[in-house]
Amino acid sequence: MNAWIIAVGSEMLTPFKVDTNSLAVTERLNAIGCDVRFKAVVGDEVAELAALFTRGIGAIDLIVCTGGLGPTQDDITRDALTLALQVPADEDATVIERIRQRFAQRGMTMPDINRRQAMVPRGAVMLENERGTAPGLWIERAGTTVVLLPGPPREMMPMLERVIDDRLGPRAGAAGLFRRVLKITGRSESEVDERAQPIYCQWTRGQDVPISTTILAVMGQIELHLTASASTPDAGAAALDAAVRELEQVLGTAIYSSRGQPLERVVGELLIRGGLTIAVAESCTGGLLASRLTDVPGSSAYFDRGVVCYSNDAKVAWLGVPGELIADCGAVSEPVARVMAEHVRARSGTSVGIGVTGIAGPGGGTPEKPVGTVVIAVAAPGETRVQTFQFVGARDMVKFQSTQAALNMVRLLLCN
């Protein structure tokens, strides 16, 4: 079963408000194996919404439309559906009675304007609203089911649950959609896709449990989103486990999470598992590395301290970097990064120390060491690893990518 979701309301066509109802609707539809193929936001314009209904009816299995069911002139969803179906609408006396009672309960008289909410396109079924005056509607036409739900989430959600449980779920059968997010760093999107594509392109054809794959490049990382369509949660999980294993064979340790976790959390879990602690010495990342490590709740169990040494004075006084070393090799160099990592580790008595030094830009670059040159050292018991990177992008990108690379070096060192 495939679906469209339409959100109605001019406020969602301003710079200030997005449609979030569709997330909850998608989640519930996915759970019964119904795929969302298209989402739209339409303003309070009868003709435009009617045209969209007309296009969908006969072309898609299900249209879920939220909003525009209120009593005022700018609530146009009922009218648009009536227009698209080209049927008359009748006033439903039971609905009027129900709305009248809701008002009476609060000691009020129903305003005449609310009669609009009782207009039912011929052939439609009313869906009761436990939490407001706006009833929903359900109608089937030309192989398409149209469901109208109210816009306010607290009215929409219980009505959605009931429609799923009583009407859509039984029709869809048991099949569900199950997801897994793989996160990768240290590789470009094209490198990942060149390796992964020959594998995931197999999963859609003729398998018991087909899996669709989306590849997403986010700053400093690549995400692979796998979606399995299976008849039971167990079958979905088994297929996804097998799929992840196949990808692990070609991508190896480049995958840092197959459960969608951020890298700082993966590193935190490795530190906890090993009973280890960490301290960091930063220059060009300016505190962002410490900040990411401490974004994880409970990070005080392993994060001891960090020091941000922007000035060379600070590097000498706080990190024991010899002035001559800076004079000879430059502040951005492998020997300096090494001293930073080893000194912060020794000074704080932690298991792991990180040193990061580089040129975040936009100023400070030279022909030999252009903006984006970053040297990272990770000191651990018995071993210090040092690596030089060349990142591309604005200051914030260089900062973020540097922290990503530093966390990844720690991860790889602790994995091995």
Next chain:
Amino acid sequence: MNAWIIAVGSEMLTPFKVDTNSLAVTERLNAIGCDVRFKAVVGDEVAELAALFTRGIGAIDLIVCTGGLGPTQDDITRDALTLALQVPADEDATVIERIRQRFAQRGMTMPDINRRQAMVPRGAVMLENERGTAPGLWIERAGTTVVLLPGPPREMMPMLERVIDDRLGPRAGAAGLFRRVLKITGRSESEVDERAQPIYCQWTRGQDVPISTTILAVMGQIELHLTASASTPDAGAAALDAAVRELEQVLGTAIYSSRGQPLERVVGELLIRGGLTIAVAESCTGGLLASRLTDVPGSSAYFDRGVVCYSNDAKVAWLGVPGELIADCGAVSEPVARVMAEHVRARSGTSVGIGVTGIAGPGGGTPEKPVGTVVIAVAAPGETRVQTFQFVGARDMVKFQSTQAALNMVRLLLCN
């Protein structure tokens, strides 16, 4: 001029991700008097996107489409547009060369798959991407302009700005919209609105240059967006200057920028103007304060160093906080924050020192000092100010609000 906005990407048809690019696009289009009539999200399906293009071309003035311009198989926007226009696509050698150079800068070879990004539907104009490999496209057909922009906001935004400035803005006509963003911290949205509303409600009626006002509550700050509709830039600027002066009279120093600048930049300018330097000692903010200060290009002129002391050991050893003081008052206390600020200032020889200690949560709260309790001290020549705050929200919210309050304390101290 009326527009459609289309976001392309299957990930936005999952329960986890909404299209937020359309908010920025809407804001910029509104600024040149262009109305958004319809928004859609389409998955990575060539036929569906092509059908939507086909429906829009000839029916609407402008279609802005974001996403799906990457190099991989699931990036289908170029193909869909080519299909809808029914024209051939040609490989553009200059684009290939540009992409090749981007890879070369990072010491990498362009994978063959990236050639896809150089395919241009005949008649289209390439839009250069300063921050990524995916170029944008601009094409006009049957009275409709179609603009394709990349999906990642940091690549999309500069390209959008340029399209608005160079191509769409001039076409939209002479009467211009001019904006000013006032940024406020340390006040609630209702406090700000109670003072500002009686003033800005005057600006719409019968004035030569009407100004519309939007109030936006963002984490840790309030923004007032003023939009003047004027016949010349001078008239717009004069009206906005007068409007800002009126608001300054009722909001005073709560306004930290009337040019939309981030707080860390405002503080940086105050430090530069005074020939001052700064050092920070952080606990609960975990490096975020140093990271925000160093987000500003050129901040090495005033930012000397920072230290993140998560463990009490680190506070004692690195910040000279007496162990008995922690035992007596607790690590989250005004005396400890004061020592942190004064010690980091003395130790690094800077003009200003900041100390931040608090409970970011979710753990660590007590009945007397619940999660969100944060103490901030600012030490300057001849004066140390200390203040205790109670913030609400998750760990990342408490961290951000704490840095906002710390930067604001520095600003107020340097302003006076």
